[in-house]
Amino acid sequence: MNIEDLLRETLSDMAHEEQPPPPDRFVQVRRGRPRGRGLALVAAAAVTAMAVGSTLVSQGLSSSRDVAGQGPGTASVETGRGRITLTVREGLRLSQVLERLSAATGRPQAEFWRAAKDGGALGLPSYARGALEGFAFPGTYEVPSTSSPGEILAAMVTRFNRVAGDGDLVAGARRAGRTPLEILIIASIVQAESADKRDMPKIARVVHNRLDHTPGLRLQLDSTVLYGLGKYGAKASQEDLRSRSPYNTYARRGLPPGPICNPGADAIAAALKPAVGPWLHFVTTDPKRGVTKFAASEAEFLELTKEYRRNLGKAG
Structure with a gap:
C-alpha cells in the first residue's frame, strides 16, 4: 500500500465506514484539541505501516542492524532516498521504544519524550488517560526521514486504535467485566x-x-x-x-x-x-527452552518450582 492509498483509506474511515462503529471504537479526540486529529492525519499521510503483529516483527528484517547495541528491537534501514524502516518488537517498555527510535532516526530522545506526553495530539483513546505506555503499537513502519517524533508516535497509536477496533477491545472488555x-x-x-x-x-x-x-x-x-x-x-x-x-x-x-x-x-x-x-499459577520451568507449565493448586505450584530449580541447576 502506498502513501496515497493509506491516506485515502484513512480519510474514508473518518468520513464514513460501511458499518458505523460504536463511538468509542477508535480514537476519542478531546474537545477543544483539534490538532489531535490533525497530527494523526499527518502521520497517516507520512508514515506507511508496512506490517504489524508477531509474525513479521519476530522474524525481523534480514538487512536490519542492531541499534545502539541493545539487541533486536528497533532497526533502521534505508529503503530508498529519504526513507527509513523502523521495526519495534512486542514487549518493549515505552522508555526502550523511545530510546531505540531516537537511535534509529537520529532525533534527540528529548523530542520523543515531549511528543509522547501530548496524548491528545497523538490520538490516544480516552481510556489511556493521556499515557502512551501500552499504546505504542509494535510493528514495522516505513517513514520519511523527515518525519517528526510526534508523527511517528501518532502512527503507532493509529495502528493501535485500528487493531483495538478490529479486535473489539472496548466491547470485549465490557463482556469480560x-x-x-x-x-x-x-x-x-x-x-x-x-x-x-x-x-x-x-x-x-x-x-x-x-x-x-x-x-x-x-x-x-x-x-x-x-x-x-x-x-x-x-x-x-x-x-x-x-x-x-x-x-x-x-x-x-x-x-x-x-x-x-x-x-x-x-x-x-x-x-x-x-x-x-482452573490455573492459579504458572512457572517457566525451563527458561533455556522457554517451557512454561501451569498449576491449579499450591501443591502443584511447589512441584513446578522444584522442577524450575532442577533445570536452573543443570543450566549452571
Missing part, C-alpha cells in the same frame, strides 16, 4: 511473562483467575515489580519485593496502575479471550 485499560494492562503482563505466544491464553487465564478469586489473590509478578523500579531481568530480589511502588503486585492486590510494556495483537487477544482452565 473489565475496563479497556484493565485489559491492556493484562495484555502487557501477558506479553512480558510469555516465553512462547502459545502460552499467552493460559497466562491470561491465570491473571483473570487470580483477580477473580475470592478472597482476591495478589498477582505476585516479578515483571510488574521490576517495571515499577525501572529495572530489568527475570526475577525480583527480596529487596525489590519490599518496594512501596504501586506496581508491587506482591504487596498490593489487583492490577498495577498501568501497562508495563507495549503488547502486540496476540497478547491483547489473549487478555480478551483467555483459555478456559
Whole structure:
C-alpha cells in the first residue's frame, strides 16, 4: 500500500465506514484539541505501516542492524532516498521504544519524550488517560526521514486504535467485566511473562483467575515489580519485593496502575479471550527452552518450582 492509498483509506474511515462503529471504537479526540486529529492525519499521510503483529516483527528484517547495541528491537534501514524502516518488537517498555527510535532516526530522545506526553495530539483513546505506555503499537513502519517524533508516535497509536477496533477491545472488555485499560494492562503482563505466544491464553487465564478469586489473590509478578523500579531481568530480589511502588503486585492486590510494556495483537487477544482452565499459577520451568507449565493448586505450584530449580541447576 502506498502513501496515497493509506491516506485515502484513512480519510474514508473518518468520513464514513460501511458499518458505523460504536463511538468509542477508535480514537476519542478531546474537545477543544483539534490538532489531535490533525497530527494523526499527518502521520497517516507520512508514515506507511508496512506490517504489524508477531509474525513479521519476530522474524525481523534480514538487512536490519542492531541499534545502539541493545539487541533486536528497533532497526533502521534505508529503503530508498529519504526513507527509513523502523521495526519495534512486542514487549518493549515505552522508555526502550523511545530510546531505540531516537537511535534509529537520529532525533534527540528529548523530542520523543515531549511528543509522547501530548496524548491528545497523538490520538490516544480516552481510556489511556493521556499515557502512551501500552499504546505504542509494535510493528514495522516505513517513514520519511523527515518525519517528526510526534508523527511517528501518532502512527503507532493509529495502528493501535485500528487493531483495538478490529479486535473489539472496548466491547470485549465490557463482556469480560473489565475496563479497556484493565485489559491492556493484562495484555502487557501477558506479553512480558510469555516465553512462547502459545502460552499467552493460559497466562491470561491465570491473571483473570487470580483477580477473580475470592478472597482476591495478589498477582505476585516479578515483571510488574521490576517495571515499577525501572529495572530489568527475570526475577525480583527480596529487596525489590519490599518496594512501596504501586506496581508491587506482591504487596498490593489487583492490577498495577498501568501497562508495563507495549503488547502486540496476540497478547491483547489473549487478555480478551483467555483459555478456559482452573490455573492459579504458572512457572517457566525451563527458561533455556522457554517451557512454561501451569498449576491449579499450591501443591502443584511447589512441584513446578522444584522442577524450575532442577533445570536452573543443570543450566549452571
